[in-house]
Amino acid sequence: MSTSRIRKEVDEALLAFVDRQRPALLTISDDLGPMLSALDALLGGGKRLRPAFCYWGWRAAGGEDVPGIVAAAASLELLQASALIHDDVMDSSDTRRGQPSVHRRFEALHRAQGWPGDAAAFGSGAAILLGDLCLAWSGEMFETCGLDDISRRRGREVYDLMRTEVMCGQYLDMLEGTRGEATVATALRVVEYKSAKYTIERPLHLGAALAGARPDVTAALTGYGLPLGVAFQLRDDVLGVFGDPAETGKPAGDDLREGKRTVLVALSLERASDAQAAALRRRLGDPELDAAGVDELRTIIVETGGLAACEDMIGRYVEEAEAALEAAPVHDEARRALSELAVAATTRST
Structure with a gap:
């Protein structure tokens, strides 16, 4: 499988997994929509190196080209999303992948809505929670990969x-x-x-x-x-x-x-x-x-x-x-x- 095909299949597996999670979150509350939007924006970028190395580790050990390995490898992108979100909070980074970092997105949401309280604290808190959610979902995606x-x-x-x-x-x-x-x-x-x-x-x-x-x-x-x-x-x-x-x-x-x-x-x-x-x-x-x-x-x-x-x-x-x-x-x-x-x-x- 070519690198470009691995990336395409990883992207498709990620999109499918998040789409399966989306209704459950929105059933809880429409207020969770911005969480999903922030995650969609973050997952839209990235080099997909970790899934590629995982896939070729599988093939190097004699594994066959089956859909389950792509889903297992793609779960590493949710782990990476968690790490990036938390890293940006700790570093007070303004941008990630050419767009506002997640905590800055939520900080801007707080200001745009005119909510009382500290916009920066809200942004950091929301980002930490989304990072935690990505960490949980990485394990769930791995366990349901089909292998x-x-x-x-x-x-x-x-x-x-x-x-x-x-x-x-x-x-x-x-x-x-x-x-x-x-x-x-x-x-x-x-x-x-x-x-x-x-x-x-x-x-x-x-x-x-x-x-x-x-x-x-x-x-x-x-x-x-x-x-x-x-x-x-x-x-x-x-x-x-x-x-x-x-x-x-x-x-x-x-x-x-x-x-x-x-x-x-x-x-x-x-x-x-x-x-x-x-x-x-x-x-x-x-x-x-x-x-x-x-x-x-x-x-x-x-x-x-x-x-x-x-x-x-x-x-x-x-x-x-x-x-x-x-x-x-x-x-x-x-x-x-x-x-x-x-x-x-x-x-x-x-």
Whole structure:
């Protein structure tokens, strides 16, 4: 199955699942309509990488092309929706995928209706609840995917571990931002648990477990998936500072305003002069950082060699993943697809 076909079938499975849930919510109250509209808008975007890796983990382990695996893989998009909604609340992000973040949508609804009370608090509360709903629905969609009980039982342990790891990674990310002095090592720990495992390794493991993978196949998928997941997040860190807003769907330098203690920032601080480090620490995390301030910090990151060092790391992790994939005991169709996904995950502009 081609990447474009996987995406199409995942989109269809997601739409069908949400449409099945819609009447029950609207029976409770028409006031839940904005919740569904916010979810529809969020699910309308995204790269569908996690479902694609899950599908090819299944195929790599010998699974056949059956509808149940698409629905199981598509459930990861509801888990991702939950993570994004909560992440945007914690980061006070204004946009997601080129449109207002969920908590900003509900904040705007509060203001438009002229309701009393704190619009921002209402927005955050509503977003947290929608994120929780997406988390619950991710499990429901997985359990009703159509695969047999034995397959789902094999996958459930991986699914549970994946959800635990991403929440722990999110906490570590928040902790590093609070402490304000992440090293490359601590930033990489956040990358591993918040992104690398969650985005690539565990979706591969989920698909493989559902298919009853041999231990050597699972180990090979780790050898490929974990370094590729790190490279994916490092590319995301670069885009968070240097990406084109028209491509990324977020304002230029948004990660700098949010004060994200990324590997890119840690590499820059390691190489910075005292004056450069002081400027970077002083302006990082300033929510009022303007375009000139963003340019100043970008210049520091480039001149210290932080950007070049991060690009070198991306290249090394990709090479490690490619070498592991070349030696993996999987059939050629899965190998080709995973090789293409490696390029899509690490050379993207969004």
